[in-house]
Amino acid sequence: MTDSFYRYDVIVIGGGHAGTEAALAAARSGARTLLLTHNVETIGAMSCNPAIGGIGKGHLVKEIDALGGAMAHAADRAGIQWRTLNASKGPAVRATRCQADRNLYRMAIRQIVEAQSNLTVFQAAVDDLLIDGDAVRGAVTQTGLSFHAPAVVLTAGTFLAGKIHVGQTQYAAGRMGDPPATTLAARLRERPFVIDRLKTGTPPRIDGRSLDYTVMDEQPGDDPRPVMSFLGDAAEHPAQVSCWITHTSERTHEIIRSALHRSPLYSGQIEGIGPRYCPSIEDKVVRFAEKASHQIFVEPEGLDVVEIYPNGISTSLPFDVQLALVRSIAGFENAHITRPGYAIEYDYFDPRGLANTLQTKTVSGLFFAGQINGTTGYEEAAAQGLLAGINAARHVRGESGWCPRRDEAYLGVLVDDLITHGTTEPYRMFTSRAEYRLQLREDNADVRLTGIGRELGLVDERRWRAFQTKQEAVARESARLGALWATPGNALGREVEAALGVAVSRETTVLDLIKRPELDYATLMQVPSLGPAVADAKVAEQVEIGVKYAGYLGRQREEIERQQRHENTAIANDFDYAAVRGLSAEVQQKLERVRPQTLGQAQRIPGMTPAAISLLLVHLERAR
Numbered sequence: 001m002t003d004s005f006y007r008y009d010v011i012v013i014g015g016g017h018a019g020t021e022a023a024l025a026a027a028r029s030g031a032r033t034l035l036l037t038h039n040v041e042t043i044g045a046m047s048c049n050p051a052i053g054g055i056g057k058g059h060l061v062k063e064i065d066a067l068g069g070a071m072a073h074a075a076d077r078a079g080i081q082w083r084t085l086n087a088s089k090g091p092a093v094r095a096t097r098c099q100a101d102r103n104l105y106r107m108a109i110r111q112i113v114e115a116q117s118n119l120t121v122f123q124a125a126v127d128d129l130l131i132d133g134d135a136v137r138g139a140v141t142q143t144g145l146s147f148h149a150p151a152v153v154l155t156a157g158t159f160l161a162g163k164i165h166v167g168q169t170q171y172a173a174g175r176m177g178d179p180p181a182t183t184l185a186a187r188l189r190e191r192p193f194v195i196d197r198l199k200t201g202t203p204p205r206i207d208g209r210s211l212d213y214t215v216m217d218e219q220p221g222d223d224p225r226p227v228m229s230f231l232g233d234a235a236e237h238p239a240q241v242s243c244w245i246t247h248t249s250e251r252t253h254e255i256i257r258s259a260l261h262r263s264p265l266y267s268g269q270i271e272g273i274g275p276r277y278c279p280s281i282e283d284k285v286v287r288f289a290e291k292a293s294h295q296i297f298v299e300p301e302g303l304d305v306v307e308i309y310p311n312g313i314s315t316s317l318p319f320d321v322q323l324a325l326v327r328s329i330a331g332f333e334n335a336h337i338t339r340p341g342y343a344i345e346y347d348y349f350d351p352r353g354l355a356n357t358l359q360t361k362t363v364s365g366l367f368f369a370g371q372i373n374g375t376t377g378y379e380e381a382a383a384q385g386l387l388a389g390i391n392a393a394r395h396v397r398g399e400s401g402w403c404p405r406r407d408e409a410y411l412g413v414l415v416d417d418l419i420t421h422g423t424t425e426p427y428r429m430f431t432s433r434a435e436y437r438l439q440l441r442e443d444n445a446d447v448r449l450t451g452i453g454r455e456l457g458l459v460d461e462r463r464w465r466a467f468q469t470k471q472e473a474v475a476r477e478s479a480r481l482g483a484l485w486a487t488p489g490n491a492l493g494r495e496v497e498a499a500l501g502v503a504v505s506r507e508t509t510v511l512d513l514i515k516r517p518e519l520d521y522a523t524l525m526q527v528p529s530l531g532p533a534v535a536d537a538k539v540a541e542q543v544e545i546g547v548k549y550a551g552y553l554g555r556q557r558e559e560i561e562r563q564q565r566h567e568n569t570a571i572a573n574d575f576d577y578a579a580v581r582g583l584s585a586e587v588q589q590k591l592e593r594v595r596p597q598t599l600g601q602a603q604r605i606p607g608m609t610p611a612a613i614s615l616l617l618v619h620l621e622r623a624r
């Protein structure tokens with residue numbers, strides 16, 4: 001019998017954003033979990049911009065939080081500039097973003113990991129997986145140690161056969177300063193996975209003391225400051241500092257254009273495709289040749305460090321070109337670069353080889369999460385990690401898998417997009433990817449997922465109580481305002497007209513008054529006999545959104561129910577598509593390639609026709 005030091009329920013490989021959430025989720029739900037990672041010091045390290053949240057991404061962070069995850073808590077402990085993006089737009093697209101202190105963030109994640117019961121950390125490079133037949137059994141380290149578990153979550157990020165490019169110079173690395181996972185990548189290529197290359201890049205870092213801020217525009221944070229976690233408090237935030245905005249010049253673009261032949265991107269040296277929405281500066285200058293200037297956000301890397309992150313000039317040009325282009329930017333004339341920018345190419349797995357639990361279809365008990373599934377971004381990685389961790393623990397206990405639907409969470413959208421469509425470029429989340437945006441708001445992530453999280457054993461007593469208290473307060477306040485009637489002649493009607501200068505022309509509840517475009521909860525509370533307002537702004541927000549958008553929400557819910565009727569009709573993994581009469585060879589091939597788990601997923605395969613879906617449905621119903 002092997003020593004228990006070497007035996008676990010779940011092994012997670014990689015201590016990045018996917019790996020830490022995976023390990024925490026598995027351990028939280030009761031599985032004895034081991035986190036194996038290259039270096040304990042880099043647990044929770046942010047490879048690129050130290051920022052958490054933003055449009056689509058903030059939504060994911062709030063969902064991770066509602067399921068008891070770590071990312072939002074760490075952001076609250078590390079955020080040094082806080083903003084609500086799209087604040088003047090509708091609630092569906094409002095998003096929280098914070099610039100984080102890189103070191104504080106890493107430390108916060110490490111502390112959360114170290115405080116988690118059932119979770120052990122061991123520093124090691126994993127060189128191979130133990131696979132017996134078609135089931136995973138554990139992992140083997142570079143030093144020859146074997147760790148055993150019936151479930152393994154792989155979250156190796158940009159490290160698998162990672163190759164860094166700075167100009168024509170290239171070398172193997174996981175990211176700058178970290179070793180690559182070369183042996184593991186080679187072993188995985190011997191297995192039946194579909195593997196390809198992607199690339200991403202990062203800008204040079206600069207000593208902030210060498211910059212002239214007087215020629216830049218200041219971008220202060222918001223007041224009041226938003227918070228990331230449902231349980232968070234702005235008082236936890238270490239600071240609220242400004243970022244700055246400057247621009248590239250014609251000179252910058254000239255420098256870049258004249259050096260394109262030395263760019264690994266344009267010389268054919270880089271094969272992998274990069275993130276479309278986070279292009280390098282050389283890519284932007286080529287693709288948007290008509291633009292004379294591009295915006296650069298000058299963002300602090302931390303409170304106690306001098307480095308800044310120039311957001312918008314990611315590059316893999318040779319270093320001498322980097323130095324020249326940086327110094328052609330307004331305020332950067334005397335800039336001292338502390339770290340060069342670079343691009344990195346790495347192996348990723350075609351996510352169509354995964355079930356919606358993120359378990360691989362070919363190796364039982366093996367789960368993939370994060371950058372290795374073709375995504376980009378800390379939030380996308382963390383969300384997948386959480387899901388894979390939950391499902392790895394459930395797999396070990398012999399329980400069925402769980403994944404939220406597209407109308408329940410951005411996490412559901414992310415996974416469904418990946419496993420159905422695959423990806424040929426790094427996938428990042430946007431609100432436009434969700435068809436039911438109004439249901440999937442940041443502000444209701446708790447309502448959507450805390451109950452499920454509680455059932456899955458992920459939500460602790462403190463969060464559950466706080467959630468229930470809030471829900472009760474929303475119901476109480478809605479009921480109170482719904483029972484107050486204002487009529488053209490009654491005292492309340494007259495008071496509303498006098499205080500707010502609006503006409504009460506027919507009998508209405510105060511709750512319904514919130515529906516009027518010119519009124520909101522806070523305005524109504526100025527009417528003396530209607531107050532006092534609820535103390536918790538989050539409660540007021542829910543009361544208001546619940547009424548203002550009731551019509552849209554109701555219609556969207558009806559559409560979801562219509563869709564749902566066949567959405568969940570299951571299709572077995574070994575389903576014989578050849579037996580469905582009338583399916584074209586092309587459609588049959590597409591279905592065999594993806595092997596959708598449900599009719600809903602089949603419907604979303606590109607090129608799938610309604611006729612093919614009907615044939616499939618008839619066949620499935622007959623077979624029941």
Ligand code: FAD
Nearest residue numbers: 014015016017018038047048126157181201370371377381
């Ligand atoms: P990572 O954060 O990469 O973590 C992987 C972890 O696994 C590390 O701890 C590593 O040490 C460990 N590991 C790997 N292999 C092994 C092994 N064999 N044994 C043990 N441990 C192992 N995102 C954006 O959204 N926009 C960007 O512009 C952007 N630019 C980037 C630029 C660069 C240069 C890099 C490197 C990343 C960039 N990212 C960007 C991506 C962002 O960093 C990732 O999306 C995110 O970190 C992915 O999280 P992850 O947990 O999947 O992997």
